Amino acid sequence: MSEMNKQWLLKSRPHGEPTLDNFEYAETPVPEPGEGQMLLKTIYMSLDPYMRGRMNDTKSYAASAQLGDPMSGTGVSVVVKSNLDGFAEGEYVVSQTCWQSHSLSDGQGVMKVDPKNAPISTGVGILGMPGLTAYAGLLDIGKPKEGETVVVSAASGAVGSIVGQIAKIKGCKVVGVAGSPEKCAYVVDELGFDECVNYKDADFAQKLAAACDKGVDIYFENVGGIVFDTVFPLMNDFSRIPLCGRIANYNMTGDPEGPNKLPAFFGRCW
Numbered sequence: 001m002s003e004m005n006k007q008w009l010l011k012s013r014p015h016g017e018p019t020l021d022n023f024e025y026a027e028t029p030v031p032e033p034g035e036g037q038m039l040l041k042t043i044y045m046s047l048d049p050y051m052r053g054r055m056n057d058t059k060s061y062a063a064s065a066q067l068g069d070p071m072s073g074t075g076v077s078v079v080v081k082s083n084l085d086g087f088a089e090g091e092y093v094v095s096q097t098c099w100q101s102h103s104l105s106d107g108q109g110v111m112k113v114d115p116k117n118a119p120i121s122t123g124v125g126i127l128g129m130p131g132l133t134a135y136a137g138l139l140d141i142g143k144p145k146e147g148e149t150v151v152v153s154a155a156s157g158a159v160g161s162i163v164g165q166i167a168k169i170k171g172c173k174v175v176g177v178a179g180s181p182e183k184c185a186y187v188v189d190e191l192g193f194d195e196c197v198n199y200k201d202a203d204f205a206q207k208l209a210a211a212c213d214k215g216v217d218i219y220f221e222n223v224g225g226i227v228f229d230t231v232f233p234l235m236n237d238f239s240r241i242p243l244c245g246r247i248a249n250y251n252m253t254g255d256p257e258g259p260n261k262l263p264a265f266f267g268r269c270w
């Protein structure tokens with residue numbers, strides 16, 4: 001039997017946290033590239049927090065995933081067949097592969113990956129969207145200065161891990177926030193942050209305040225929720241908050257109860 005295209009389709013839109021029932025596995029014939037197209041075979045597929053937003057049918061900076069289609073997503077692929085100038089069989093690319101083993105592309109929005117530069121998986125990591133997000137968010141919006149204190153949430157994640165390392169290169173004191181002792185140890189011992197605080201600890205606020213004894217000059221915001229609420233009172237005059245994401249709120253099904261509507265407000269920023 002010839003190779004099939006293995007796909008995960010979006011079957012229904014999640015209400016709150018996604019479940020397996022929202023998706024359907026399918027196998028379809030591998031498509032033939034037409035004129036001006038190439039056939040790609042996925043090698044690495046990235047699973048990113050932004051995908052939760054794509055599952056909704058709401059106004060956003062990017063189009064929603066359509067029901068019945070393979071779920072949106074970026075991957076590193078190899079060119080299997082090409083009828084497209086500038087792309088040859090065997091080359092590696094980063095593109096919107098979606099959640100499937102094979103995809104067609106007309107080259108729009110496709111980035112080539114050179115395996116001589118770095119492992120090709122970095123095309124969806126430090127040399128891809130998360131790396132670019134960390135680089136631009138910290139340097140262009142955060143504008144770190146030597147000696148400043150930078151707090152990074154989701155510190156062990158794809159974006160946060162890079163933000164903290166760039167902030168260290170810039171001579172900052174870097175404090176990570178993560179959700180387990182193991183992640184905090186990784187953030188300090190392997191990524192080289194100065195400190196890391198577990199936001200699930202009962203004394204999180206006291207530990208964060210102690211780690212940021214000169215206040216916070218940049219808070220690189222990836223999560224929202226209680227982490228934002230705890231960092232915010234520590235912000236210094238003229239401090240900056242690159243608002244990159246708010247993963248704690250992505251599964252919210254309505255406005256939060258109580259007087260704090262900030263998560264809802266953030267949600268309307270994009």
Ligand SMILES: NC(=O)c1ccc[n+]([C@@H]2O[C@H](COP(=O)([O-])OP(=O)(O)OC[C@H]3O[C@@H](n4cnc5c(N)ncnc54)[C@H](OP(=O)(O)O)[C@@H]3O)[C@@H](O)[C@H]2O)c1
Pocket residue numbers: 047048049050129130133154155156157158159160177178179180183222223225227243244245246247248249
């Ligand atoms: N603006 C942009 O262009 C852009 C681009 C890329 C990413 N982003 C955003 O940046 C953020 C990080 O993305 P990423 O790719 O680095 O993510 P990631 O590698 O998937 O890491 C996400 C981490 O967030 C933490 N988290 C999840 N729920 C949380 C909660 N309720 N409270 C606190 N932390 C929570 C978890 O770590 P713990 O175990 O430590 O809790 C999780 O491992 C996301 O909000 C994403 O949407 C934005």
